[in-house]
Amino acid sequence: xxxxxxxxxxxxxxxxxxxxxxxxxxxxxxxxxxxxxxxxxxxxxxxxxxxxxxxxxxxxxxxxxxxxxxxxxxxxxxxxxxxxxxxxxxxxxxxxxxxxxxxxxxxxxxxxxxxxxxxxxxxxxxxxxxxxxxxxxxxxxxxxxxxxxxxx
Numbered sequence: 001x002x003x004x005x006x007x008x009x010x011x012x013x014x015x016x017x018x019x020x021x022x023x024x025x026x027x028x029x030x031x032x033x034x035x036x037x038x039x040x041x042x043x044x045x046x047x048x049x050x051x052x053x054x055x056x057x058x059x060x061x062x063x064x065x066x067x068x069x070x071x072x073x074x075x076x077x078x079x080x081x082x083x084x085x086x087x088x089x090x091x092x093x094x095x096x097x098x099x100x101x102x103x104x105x106x107x108x109x110x111x112x113x114x115x116x117x118x119x120x121x122x123x124x125x126x127x128x129x130x131x132x133x134x135x136x137x138x139x140x141x142x143x144x145x146x147x148x149x150x151x152x
Contacts, residue, residue, distance in 0.1 A: 041131045042123060044084075049139040051117075055084055056110040057132075059125060065091030065100035072113035075122070082113045086125045 044057035055072065067089040075081035086109060092100050113119075123130045 041133050043133045043135055044121065044123070045135050045137045046121070047137050047139040048117060051114060053082060053113045053115055053119060054110070054139070055082075055113065055121065056108070058106040058108045059086060059130075060104050060106050061088060062104060063092065063100050063102045064105045066105070066107060067091060068107045068109060070109040070111045072111040074113070074115050074119075080116065080118070081120045081122055082115045084111060084113070084121060084123050085127075086123070088126055 040060070042057055042059055044055050047054040053072075059068070061068075069087045069089075071085045071087075073083055073085075075083050088107075121132055121134060123132045
């Protein structure tokens with residue numbers, strides 16, 4: 001009798017999991033617009049040493065399965081501007097299902113840029129300009145960096 005109950009429980013559990021997995025996959029296929037971060041002001045820590053700018057901050061995204069890549073370069077049209085570009089990739093739309101928490105999650109980023117002193121920062125997240133608040137920190141301050149920059 002115990003074997004029958006265990007087998008029946010496994011069949012019911014497998015059926016429920018199969019149903020939810022198909023429902024989740026169908027919901028992910030119907031996403032029309034990508035989720036982008038809100039237009040909140042992003043606080044960015046800035047350090048400068050020998051012509052090198054260090055920018056570090058974090059953006060908030062809707063869940064825990066995003067991938068974020070960062071790139072910094074001078075604006076070719078205006079050399080006194082530094083463009084920090086963040087590209088986000090939603091991991092929930094991938095075919096492989098992962099454990100993702102539907103909680104707003106902070107994604108830290110850090111990048112270096114070669115530009116003159118006083119260069120203006122422009123933050124672009126998925127090609128949309130996001131307002132920033134710059135917090136100046138000393139180059140050697142451990143609160144201002146994620147990378148180990150002692151040898152620079």
